[in-house]
Amino acid sequence: MSKSIIQTDDAPAAIGTYSQAVKAGSTVYLSGQIPLVPSTMTMVSDDFSEQAVQVFENLKAVCAAAGGDMSHLVKVNIFLTDLGHFATVNEIMAKYFSQPYPARAAIGVSQLPKDAQIEIDGVMVLPE
Numbered sequence: 001m002s003k004s005i006i007q008t009d010d011a012p013a014a015i016g017t018y019s020q021a022v023k024a025g026s027t028v029y030l031s032g033q034i035p036l037v038p039s040t041m042t043m044v045s046d047d048f049s050e051q052a053v054q055v056f057e058n059l060k061a062v063c064a065a066a067g068g069d070m071s072h073l074v075k076v077n078i079f080l081t082d083l084g085h086f087a088t089v090n091e092i093m094a095k096y097f098s099q100p101y102p103a104r105a106a107i108g109v110s111q112l113p114k115d116a117q118i119e120i121d122g123v124m125v126l127p128e
Contacts, residue, residue, distance in 0.1 A: 008065035011058040012036035015113070021062050021124075028066045028124040032079070033058040034116035048085050048117050052092045055120050060096065068126045073102045076122040083108040085117065 006021035006028065014020055014031070021030045035044045035051035038061070044054040056070075063069050078089060086106055102122070112119045 006062060006066045008061050010038055010061035010065065012038050012041060015041075021066055023066055023126075026126045026128050028063075028068065028072075028126065030059060030062050030066075030073075030122045030124060032077075032119040032121040033062070034113055034119045036114070043114060043116065048082075049088055049092065051117050052085075052089055055118050056092060056096045059120060059122060063124055066124065066126070068124050070096050071098070072124045072126055073097075073122045074125050075103045076105075076120055078104065078106045079109050079112060079119040080106060081109060081112060081117050089118070 002025070004023045005019045006023055008020065011020055011033065018031050021028050033055050035054035036042065036058070037044050037054065038058070044050050059073075060070055063072065080086065080089070083106070089106070
């Protein structure tokens with residue numbers, strides 16, 4: 001099975017020893033995205049809703065760079081520093097996904113990189 005690295009300037013550059021995504025066969029493993037604006041590498045804002053939208057936009061860009069779109073995501077993990085934002089995540093997620101929805105986990109964490117309030121990673125399967 002071949003393995004290739006996915007990289008796009010339309011999503012934040014990796015800020016550590018990882019790739020934005022790795023494609024193995026028809027499966028793409030997306031690294032966690034936080035609400036950084038790709039062009040400036042700064043946090044979009046302190047507003048949770050704006051952070052969530054930016055994260056989904058970053059994921060959308062990585063999916064496109066891998067040759068797919070958000071509908072190809074089969075699993076997402078959502079990390080939140082405040083699980084009280086869960087309903088807001090559902091509202092925003094509904095703008096990016098339609099049925100059938102990906103499998104999902106929502107996990108409360110004490111801290112995220114750069115003091116982000118949300119981070120999302122995922123697994124995408126491309127059509128063969």
